[in-house]
Amino acid sequence: MRTAAVVPAAGRGERLGPGGPKALRLLAGRPLLVHAVQTLGQVVDVVVVAAPPDPGAVDDVTALLAPEVGTAQLVVVAGGATRQESVRRALAALPADVASVLVHDAARPLAPAALARSVLAALEAGAHAVIPALPVTDTVKRVDADEVVVETVDRSVLRAVQTPQGFRRVVLEQAHAAPGADALEATDDAGLVERLGLPVQVVPGSEEAFKVTRPLDLVLAEAVHAARAARPASSGRAGDDEAVTA
C-alpha cells in the first residue's frame, strides 16, 4: 500500500495581505506551495493538492508542480471554501491503494522532510493519528468578553500544533464523513479525529514548520531559507531541508 500527502492550498491568505493566493506567494523566488510539495515528494508516493478556486488554477498548479514532485504521483483538485472542505475534496481524489495520509498546509513551506518521516514512522508503529507539536513558550491567559483576564492557563499541558499531521486513511475519511463534521469547521484534521474518540499521538514538532500567516512570517521564512542555502557544503547538508534551528 502507498503513502500520500494531501496539501490544502486553496486559502486566500487574508492575514498575509494583498498579493494573490498565499500558496502562490513567493519564498526565495518560488511559490510556498512548490517548497512544500518538493519536500513531500521526497517522502510519500502520492501528492494531492487542493488548488486555489480561481478559473484555470487546477491546470496552472498541475503545470507548476509536475517538475517539482520527484517520483511521486501528482493529483490536483479544486479547493473548497474552507480548509476542511479543501482537505475533503483532496481526500476524495486519493488513489485506492493509499493506506496512510499526511495532511500538510501549503502555508508551512519549510517543514523538514525529517518531520514528515517521523509522523509516518509513528503511524507505522501503530498510531491511528499523529500530530507534530511544540510546547507553548508564551504565558497564556484566558480572558472574558471585556478582555479582562479570567485566569492564567497552565502552559505545561499545552502544545502548539503543526502539520504534517498523519492518519490511517480509513480514520481520516471516517472523521471527515462523521455526522456534524461539516458544521464544525475544525481548524485541523486531528480535531475531527478527536471527535471520534480515537487517541491522537503527539510527536515533537519542528521550529521550522511554522505557518506563514502574517507578513512577519514571510520575513522569517526568507531568513530560514537563506540560512539553509548558506550551510557549508562540507557539512553535507548545503541547501537540504533539515532544520537549521535544531
Ligand SMILES: Nc1ccn([C@@H]2O[C@H](COP(=O)(O)OP(=O)(O)OP(=O)(O)O)[C@@H](O)[C@H]2O)c(=O)n1
Ligand atoms: N478554503 C481554504 C482555506 C485554507 N486552505 C489552506 O489551509 C492551509 C492553512 O490555512 P491558513 O494558513 O489559514 O491559510 P489562509 O486561509 O489562506 O489564510 P487566511 O485565514 O489569512 O486567509 C493553507 O495552506 C491554506 O491554503 C485551503 O486549502 N482552503
Ligand SMILES: C[C@](O)(CO)[C@H](O)COP(=O)(O)O
Ligand atoms: C492545521 C493548522 O496549521 C495546525 O496548526 C492550523 O490549525 C491551521 O489554522 P488556520 O486558522 O487555518 O491558520
